[in-house]
Amino acid sequence: MVSERMKGLGNARSVIRELFEYGKRRAAVVGAENIFDFSLGNPSVPAPAKVNEEAIRILREQPDAIHCYTSAQGDAVVRQRFADSLNRRFGASYTPDQFYVSVGAAASLCCVFNGLTCPGDEYVVFAPYFPEYKVFIEGAGGKMVLIPPEIEGFQIDFDAFEKSLTPQTKGVVVNSPNNPSGVVYSRKTLETLADILRTKSEEFGHAIYLITDEPYREIVFAGFEVPWIPHIYRDTIVCYSFSKSLSLPGERIGYILVPGDITDSADVYAAVAGAGRSLGYVNAPSLFQQVTSLCCDITADIKVYERNCRLLVDSLREMGYTCVEPGGAFYLFPRSLEPDDMAFSERAKQFDLLLVPGGGFGAPGHFRIAYCVQTETIEKSLPRFRALAESYR
Amino acid sequence: MVSERMKGLGNARSVIRELFEYGKRRAAVVGAENIFDFSLGNPSVPAPAKVNEEAIRILREQPDAIHCYTSAQGDAVVRQRFADSLNRRFGASYTPDQFYVSVGAAASLCCVFNGLTCPGDEYVVFAPYFPEYKVFIEGAGGKMVLIPPEIEGFQIDFDAFEKSLTPQTKGVVVNSPNNPSGVVYSRKTLETLADILRTKSEEFGHAIYLITDEPYREIVFAGFEVPWIPHIYRDTIVCYSFSKSLSLPGERIGYILVPGDITDSADVYAAVAGAGRSLGYVNAPSLFQQVTSLCCDITADIKVYERNCRLLVDSLREMGYTCVEPGGAFYLFPRSLEPDDMAFSERAKQFDLLLVPGGGFGAPGHFRIAYCVQTETIEKSLPRFRALAESYR
Numbered sequence: 001m002v003s004e005r006m007k008g009l010g011n012a013r014s015v016i017r018e019l020f021e022y023g024k025r026r027a028a029v030v031g032a033e034n035i036f037d038f039s040l041g042n043p044s045v046p047a048p049a050k051v052n053e054e055a056i057r058i059l060r061e062q063p064d065a066i067h068c069y070t071s072a073q074g075d076a077v078v079r080q081r082f083a084d085s086l087n088r089r090f091g092a093s094y095t096p097d098q099f100y101v102s103v104g105a106a107a108s109l110c111c112v113f114n115g116l117t118c119p120g121d122e123y124v125v126f127a128p129y130f131p132e133y134k135v136f137i138e139g140a141g142g143k144m145v146l147i148p149p150e151i152e153g154f155q156i157d158f159d160a161f162e163k164s165l166t167p168q169t170k171g172v173v174v175n176s177p178n179n180p181s182g183v184v185y186s187r188k189t190l191e192t193l194a195d196i197l198r199t200k201s202e203e204f205g206h207a208i209y210l211i212t213d214e215p216y217r218e219i220v221f222a223g224f225e226v227p228w229i230p231h232i233y234r235d236t237i238v239c240y241s242f243s244k245s246l247s248l249p250g251e252r253i254g255y256i257l258v259p260g261d262i263t264d265s266a267d268v269y270a271a272v273a274g275a276g277r278s279l280g281y282v283n284a285p286s287l288f289q290q291v292t293s294l295c296c297d298i299t300a301d302i303k304v305y306e307r308n309c310r311l312l313v314d315s316l317r318e319m320g321y322t323c324v325e326p327g328g329a330f331y332l333f334p335r336s337l338e339p340d341d342m343a344f345s346e347r348a349k350q351f352d353l354l355l356v357p358g359g360g361f362g363a364p365g366h367f368r369i370a371y372c373v374q375t376e377t378i379e380k381s382l383p384r385f386r387a388l389a390e391s392y393r
Numbered sequence: 394m395v396s397e398r399m400k401g402l403g404n405a406r407s408v409i410r411e412l413f414e415y416g417k418r419r420a421a422v423v424g425a426e427n428i429f430d431f432s433l434g435n436p437s438v439p440a441p442a443k444v445n446e447e448a449i450r451i452l453r454e455q456p457d458a459i460h461c462y463t464s465a466q467g468d469a470v471v472r473q474r475f476a477d478s479l480n481r482r483f484g485a486s487y488t489p490d491q492f493y494v495s496v497g498a499a500a501s502l503c504c505v506f507n508g509l510t511c512p513g514d515e516y517v518v519f520a521p522y523f524p525e526y527k528v529f530i531e532g533a534g535g536k537m538v539l540i541p542p543e544i545e546g547f548q549i550d551f552d553a554f555e556k557s558l559t560p561q562t563k564g565v566v567v568n569s570p571n572n573p574s575g576v577v578y579s580r581k582t583l584e585t586l587a588d589i590l591r592t593k594s595e596e597f598g599h600a601i602y603l604i605t606d607e608p609y610r611e612i613v614f615a616g617f618e619v620p621w622i623p624h625i626y627r628d629t630i631v632c633y634s635f636s637k638s639l640s641l642p643g644e645r646i647g648y649i650l651v652p653g654d655i656t657d658s659a660d661v662y663a664a665v666a667g668a669g670r671s672l673g674y675v676n677a678p679s680l681f682q683q684v685t686s687l688c689c690d691i692t693a694d695i696k697v698y699e700r701n702c703r704l705l706v707d708s709l710r711e712m713g714y715t716c717v718e719p720g721g722a723f724y725l726f727p728r729s730l731e732p733d734d735m736a737f738s739e740r741a742k743q744f745d746l747l748l749v750p751g752g753g754f755g756a757p758g759h760f761r762i763a764y765c766v767q768t769e770t771i772e773k774s775l776p777r778f779r780a781l782a783e784s785y786r
Contacts, residue, residue, distance in 0.1 A: 002508055002657065006664040006667035009666075009667030049456075052453075055452055059445045067640060067642065114399060250461050269403070273403035278528055280496070285678045287448075
């Protein structure tokens with residue numbers, strides 16, 4: 001009586017949620033302070049004070065006007081502020097009509113995939129990857145083509161990538177800093193990627209769009225650079241979210257940038273807007289459109305993530321774990337101590353460590369630690385990680 | 394290079410938006426006070442003070458917690474409050490797990506259509522109707538079957554309705570109080586509708602769901618009753634929004650109620666949640682989940698709509714216009730003074746009256762007045778309506 005696909009999606013308990021629910025049950029038995037839940041990517045630092053101050057000020061000063069419909073693409077002043085911010089930071093010259101304010105990163109991606117996809121279209125995704133990409137791409141009628149992980153550095157296996165491109169390739173998705181690896185694509189990686197895309201676009205006689213999922217753009221550690229991808233590859237569509245930079249995941253707010261110089265940019269923008277309409281996104285939440293546009297040049301106090309990262313990486317390596325150095329975000333993606341990452345995650349539960357198996361991210365033999373937690377929690381968890389490692393000796 | 398359907402949807406300038414933009418240009422010439430814009434359904438009364446007070450209080454008291462992800466179906470406390478409110482008002486016994494908090498009515502409808510639709514499924518819609526239904530139904534892969542309007546009372550032409558039902562009918566959509574007619578379906582209309590649906594469900598051997606789009610449920614005038622439809626027809630799925638009752642259209646917040654006793658209710662709920670996931674709705678905006686759940690028993694000061702309605706209906710009738718008596722919402726849908734409602738709307742512009750032609754709502758020969766404006770604006774517009782009528786003599 002209902003769509004089998006949708007029923008399946010609704011009933012599928014994600015491994016992450018399962019772990020989270022297990023953690024809550026277990027906490028009731030052993031105490032919350034004795035369970036080390038690294039399952040969820042919920043920012044642990046609060047939103048900047050300015051976010052709440054601006055929200056309160058607007059609610060006070062414009063109690064009547066603030067809750068009205070905005071235009072579907074977002075309030076014009078808000079889009080101007082987003083454009084100004086990027087233009088200042090990256091020396092670009094974007095205009096407000098190139099922005100579509102969205103209900104967060106997932107909505108951004110859905111509007112782009114639904115807007116672009118014609119029958120038979122394919123999107124290339126690099127493992128390890130955020131598994132909802134597959135849901136979004138297939139929901140738009142596209143096919144996801146997954147490139148296996150380059151496990152030495154979680155950059156890109158360019159041989160496999162080049163072979164994956166076909167005349168049906170509509171787009172390539174990158175997510176850097178990456179969930180789940182925390183790795184940042186180097187400028188060299190992005191330049192090689194762009195070279196291949198330009199060659200293949202010419203060979204196939206149509207553009208291949210690079211779709212950048214950038215919720216972690218601002219969370220980058222000392223010594224790492226997150227290049228502005230549209231300057232490296234012209235046919236780039238940027239999907240941004242304020243969920244992580246401003247610690248606002250529940251408010252659902254972000255934007256899509258369709259630069260004016262990409263191939264068929266007017267058609268792409270119209271299609272993104274049409275997809276927003278077809279999917280039921282009337283406008284992004286009006287109060288937080290204003291608030292984020294007034295706060296888009298600041299971030300939450302994200303330094304804690306770098307501190308947590310350093311502590312975890314150094315400690316785990318010393319215990320014998322192998323992990324690629326993250327350059328940002330708040331995830332670490334070490335190798336599991338046995339090839340079966342599900343079994344490893346199960347064993348970790350015996351030590352009250354909740355670690356997400358890597359298979360769901362397209363990288364079996366690894367596990368994800370979401371270290372967006374208090375530093376003290378990490379410190380207290382280290383003896384558990386050591387005991388877990390020792391259990392394998 | 395992009396989806397033709399989505400590009401078309403993005404480029405389609407709606408007649409309503411065209412009128413609105415024309416009005417802004419014209420206001421620059423003749424002054425805003427001399428242009429009578431009845432094009433948009435944007436609530437004219439502010440949100441209740443309690444909405445802004447609760448929002449400010451929560452931002453002050455829980456600045457860290459309020460912006461976190463909630464569960465995909467909505468915060469559990471919020472869903473409990475929604476259930477309690479309906480149970481109190483309608484003597485029902487809904488439970489929180491029957492609610493899915495959504496990003497407004499459009500999102501509610503999209504999640505339901507996408508969740509329910511199997512290949513070949515049809516949805517019956519009654520003219521006059523909100524034209525985005527067609528976009529949402531076709532976006533979900535369904536087919537919309539439109540029943541012509543019953544223009545004497547804008548109730549239902551049951552002969553046409555009965556003939557429209559086929560084994561492919563998955564659902565029927567009702568919107569009462571109605572946009573664009575303002576008419577409320579009588580208890581008798583709903584009971585006859587329910588009888589037919591029960592007979593046909595039995596004949597076809599499967600349930601036909603009644604999908605109620607209820608953003609105007611609270612805006613009802615003296616002498617009219619808006620019956621609680623699940624008490625009349627069991628297989629009802631309720632799509633609610635706070636956009637109009639709390640004057641919060643920009644904040645995008647509502648809910649879907651999947652009562653536990655409808656056919657395959659667990660599957661329907663799972664499919665709705667799966668559709669929310671597939672369409673990129675991670676959770677409804679977190680602050681306004683809390684705010685609306687604390688304000689769901691109050692409304693904005695909606696009495697002005699009834700006052701506006703009375704003034705317009707009495708005046709227009711006296712001038713010779715024919716209009717069905719509205720029972721709620723903030724729309725009036727009189728007959729145009731010539732059969733071509735587009736030409737009528739064009740002529741009205743000469744009098745600086747912005748009136749939406751009825752053809753787009755599936756009821757040619759009519760026009761819509763969105764009277765969610767200041768009463769003074771209506772008073773000042775009456776000589777224009779009179780002059781327009783006289784121009785046809």
